Every structure is written in structure tokens, then in C-alpha cells.
Amino acid sequence: MTEAAVAVLVTLDSKDEEARFVCDALFGAGVRPWLVDLSLRPHTIGGAAVTGRRMAEAAGSSWEAIAEMDRARAAETMIEGGKKILLEKFRSGGLSGAIGVGGANGSSMACSLMRALPPLFPKAMVSPVAATAAVQWYVAESDIAMFPSIGDISMNRITRAVMENAARSVAAMARAYSPEKGVAGRAPPLVGVSSFGGTAACVERVSEALIARGFEVILFHASGPGGRALESLASLGELAGVVDLTTHELADLAVDGVYSAGEGRLRAAGEAGLPQVVVPGALDHANFWVGSVPERFRERRFFQYNAQNLLMRTSAGEFEALGRMVAQRLNAAKGPFAVLIPMRGYSEHTKRMAHDLSGAEAGPWAQLEADREFAASLRKHLHKGRIEEMDLHINDPEFADACARVFFELMDAEA
């Protein structure tokens, strides 16, 4: 039996049998359960290590006040209090894992709490909505392992076996867990690199250069969760530096495309004072699902990448906005940075033809004039740091070499 406990996150008023079952399964697998009650309404079922009352009070509210709130507001308050209690227990070394069990609302609450715990800390959620699009919000940039409950959460042989499997999994992870696992500062230093199909040649060559120089590399795929994970790890102190070759998700942020990583993109590394090289990689397009292009963009140029993904060519006006957006973020950076701009094209797609929404050819994807608006806008709005415009394509080996060289210079200057 390990000393540190595994948190069991469940609404005791509707799922007390399931809660006891999971606690027993954890105990049987050699870890101590620590039952956290997520109920939003008063009840008389015992057994919680952390009661609803305690969570309400940790949020500066009371169990009686919670009972009066509508459910959304009550859930929000309980999550606020629960986060404090979980993080305190974690920081004191008393927690080695967490498992949630619940329906749609229970999953939403339990996942909110687990997202507050650091990456690599063992987390699992047993849920009937594990295989739905809602994981974008439930899991987001975190590393919660989602276990589909097959049926709704209730005591039958199928769901019981799933809960048992998930409990065994968390127990196995928890027994091996040590909080030092992911901590930065140990050699080799870890460098984050943003990646994408259209910038792959650059990403690969830069990664090789980083590894040859003694760095470890973690790639973040620029389709939303990747950028969020990059920001999250940077702010948690897991990264030594960032080579942001594929700032692509900002184009989706600007036009509300499907690959946005949210408002937080390109902020955390600067905030954490990390050295960063920034490149407008794949900023030449945003993403929509086929058949779902908003009305206002129907006259634009596109390239259909596969059965699901439609790429929309970034316009000169949007590049002006993106230059401003990048400048604002980098102006706030506390660490050294350089922006490298490949003037012959921001992605591999420059080698293709564009088409309109009907599929008719609409001229070359490459529009170097429009691309230049990015550099012009950035120069206008950026108050510090370096900008290098290079007469190269992003996937030219010389451009990758320049990115690596500048990154090493920034790192050496820091050391």
C-alpha cells in the first residue's frame, strides 16, 4: 500500500454504490482511495474524505448557499473549492492519482478538477461521453485518459468491469508515480517545437539540429490541442526554450477556424522568460471542415487537404491583423526572441493551385504579396526583439539551419 492516495471524484448523492465499488477496486489494487464528493445538493450518504461542505467552504461559500444556487453556478463554485483542496493535497505529497466516474455533468466537473493537476500526474475518467466531441472541452490540453463506460454509469457487469479496469490502471500508474518525473532543469533540456504537415521539412531538420546539440525535442501538432499543450508546458516550467516554427493556430484564432488553440497561444513562453524563435509557419491558411465554411468566407480561395479538412488562404488584410497579433504577444515577452520570416512561402502548399468553393481552379496558392503584409505589420507594431526576413521558403534547408542557429545564439546568450 503506497502512502499517497488516489482521489475518487464522484457525485455521492447519485452514485454512492459506484463510488464504493471504485474505492474497493483501488484498495484491492494496492492504493488508498480518497473519496471527494461532487454532489451539488445536500444528502446524508457518508464515506467522503472530502465532503461537499468542505469544498463549498474552500470556495468561500457554504453548503447551504450551494443548495440555493442553480446547478451551473453550484458546479462552478464546487470546482473552485475542489481545485484548492486537490492542489493542496498534491503539493503536500499526499496524492498519487485521480479517477473520476460520472455522466455528462459528472464528467464535466471531475475533468475540470483533474485539469488543474500537472501533466503526467495519473488521471482517468470513466464516462459515457468519452467517445464524443465533448472531449475537446473535457480533456482539452490535459492528459486525462478517457475510459468509455459503454453504458451509462450504473452497477451492471459491463460498467463494473470498465470501472475495475480504470481503477487498476490508475493504481498501476499511481504506484509508479513520482512528482519529479517531468520536472525541467535535468539534462538534457527539453525544447518545444510546433509542427504541421505543411512545415514538416523545416520541423524535421530543426529537430535533428536540436538533438545533435544535446537537446530533447517535443513536437506540438498545430491543430488546437497541440498549441494549448505547448503553452501549458511552457507555463509549468517544463520547457527550456521554444522553436515556434508553426504559429499556424493564430490564423484560426483570427478567423474563428476549427484549429484555434485559443487566446493563450504565443503567450506562455514569453511570460515564462524562455528564449524563443518565432516563424509564421502555415499562417498562410486557416482550417474549416468541408461543408462548414461560414457565409462570409464563401468567395475566398481554398485547398481541400483531405476528406474533412478545407484550408482557406489567408488574405492580405488578415496578415495585417496577424502581424499585429504576433507583435502584441511578443512585446509582452520577458525572454529573448527572434522572428524569422521565410519570404518565399510559409508552407508547402505554395507549391499547389488554389480552388474556389465549387472546386474550380482559382490561381496559385502562393501569394507572396499578401504574405509580405505580415512582415510589414509586424515591423510596424513590434517594439523589441529581432526580425529577419529571409529570401527562402520555409522548407528550404537553409531556413531550418537559420532557425536552429538563431535559437542556439539566444540560448547561449542566456547561459
Added chain:
Amino acid sequence: MTEAAVAVLVTLDSKDEEARFVCDALFGAGVRPWLVDLSLRPHTIGGAAVTGRRMAEAAGSSWEAIAEMDRARAAETMIEGGKKILLEKFRSGGLSGAIGVGGANGSSMACSLMRALPPLFPKAMVSPVAATAAVQWYVAESDIAMFPSIGDISMNRITRAVMENAARSVAAMARAYSPEKGVAGRAPPLVGVSSFGGTAACVERVSEALIARGFEVILFHASGPGGRALESLASLGELAGVVDLTTHELADLAVDGVYSAGEGRLRAAGEAGLPQVVVPGALDHANFWVGSVPERFRERRFFQYNAQNLLMRTSAGEFEALGRMVAQRLNAAKGPFAVLIPMRGYSEHTKRMAHDLSGAEAGPWAQLEADREFAASLRKHLHKGRIEEMDLHINDPEFADACARVFFELMDAEA
């Protein structure tokens, strides 16, 4: 060390280091790895227990022919061969778990293979797309546990730790796995019940009656994955009967709404010869995401259920189609069935007012005239079985009691 092995599903040509790492982690956790190579192109990396050549040949193709195919066709062929090999190994008792590691394409292939294995068989996927809407297709109605890799799959301290966590999880599940776990036929018999918010009172009362009668109950939430899981478990022989109180997903199938469970809905129980009670529960609406109602439905009546879900009132014409759809499926049933129709309303929403897309009130949700088209169409097209039209609302206790009574009659007649 257990006898049965854990399959490791990975493209060896791009991820040989990761494959070896996961195999070592499994070995360290007390299970034998069994490496299945998903590469689509010839290579010279050794170590696979199941080579690409063997998978190609199991599909009646050859390694040389695969190399000539485009990647989509090659993947399809390898999946076909891989399924045969995995199922053969599983049926011989040689397999106790499976773990996949891969990017978007690798996840698609590995999950396709794992979906062929039965529910409760331990399955895990380490993937950078674990927290995206794509899990709808990757996991679907299966119970694959998705582990987000945080970064792209490569050898760095973060992704390595995630792979280690997933390997430990699968090993813990695999060591405890016995193929008899979910098998039907053991007392108490398991009954599947389809459920939804709008039919909750009926579902709850029927469940209580079933449990009181000595059955075990598994609920399937009628939002797509639930209906698919119901069909899957019925066809796998896990269920003794079905009380299909919430055939709701057929309304989404009919109008291409977001909660469709696909063409397979309401087929497997009949095909398996199971006794079933069928009710048009929540057939009075289909679901769209707020802001995404197709052009052709913009003049219809709606009810906004929460921030995401917009319910569209089913029309008389759609009920005619649904009656035909249900009749066609039940005409093919090999087991006994009865359709019970609550003529005073198919869901709790009959107690609300409808609104148009602008939010303006648009009369009562209840439209008993339109609802009656379902019964009329069903009578016209159904060639066998029983139809009972009852002067009750679906959530009246008497209606639930009738559903339970008829189900027990069908079960008793079978016994």
C-alpha cells in the same frame, strides 16, 4: 509473467524506438509484448512478431502489392489482414490486451484493429489526437481508453512518461483479464435499456421493475455512441433482451442530426433473436448544435435544451418515414417484439413551448396529431409482432408498468 501477450500496434518504419520502449515497459510490468507492425511501406527494421508481409498476406494481398497502393487503400488492406490475425490470436487465448501508439494515421489504423476486439478486452491508445472530435470515429462504440500523448509521438521525457503510464495501465488490466468476464448466460441476465433526459421517468421505473424481477440493467444514452454500444453488445451475445424505450437516435438518422447512431440502430437485437419492447421515446425531436441548423430546416420549430443543444420538433412527414423505418427493421427481427406507443406524448418536452430559430414563441411542443402519423405509418408497414397504442404519456407510471409487463411476457414466452 502471464502466458497471454499484449499486442503492440505501431508503424515500425517511423516509430521503432517508441515501439521498443513500449515493449520494454510492458515487459517490466509483467506482460509479454507481441509487436504488430502497421507500416505501409517496406523497410528493414526487425523485431515484429507480426510483420507487414504477414498482414498483407492474411488479407489475400502481398507486401509488394501493398507498397504499390495509395496509402488509404494500403491501410485498408493491412487493417483487413490485421483483424484476422488479432482475432485468431485472441480466440486461441493468446491475447490479453492491446496498446496502440501513433499519430493521426497510426491512431486511425490501430483503433480500427482494436475495435474488432470484444468489449472489456483491455485496449489503450497513446495519441496526439486523443482530445479531438476524431474520437467519435476512432473509439466509436468501443471501449478503447485514449491516452493523450501531450506532444506528438516521439522520444522525449513527456511522451515517454505517457507511454510508460499507458503500458502500465494495459499491463494491469491484462494481468486481470479473463475472456469470460462479460459473457452472457450467467445469472442475472443483462437487459439493455435506451435512455435520455426526456424519457427519464419511464427509464427509471422500468429499470426498477427489471431489477426487482432479478435482471441486471445497462442503460444506453441515446446520443449516438449509446445506441451503437447497444447494437454492438446485442450482436455480441451480451444481452438477454432489450427494452428500447428511447429509439430517439432514429430521428437523427432520418434528418442527419448530430445524435445519429448510424444505419445499424434497431437491428442487432432483432438479428440476435432477442425479446424486445420498442417505444418511440424522444422520437419527437432530432438534435443540432446551436448555430448549425441546416438551411432546409430554418423554418421549423425548436427548443433550446442547453448552451449547445437545439432540439428540432419532428414533423408529420418525418413521423411517416420513421414509422416505415421502424417497421422495416422489426419486420426483419428473428425474435419476439412488441411496440408500445404512448399517444399522449413521446417525451417530457411535450410540457414546454416551442420557439422558432429567432427565439420567438411558436406554440406548444406537444403535437399529438403529428405524433399519430408514426402509429399510422407503423401499422401500415409492420407485418408481424404487436402494436399497442396507449392513452398515456411516456412518463406516466402506468406506461412504464406496461412496458415492463409486456417485456416480462415476451421473456416468459421465450423461456
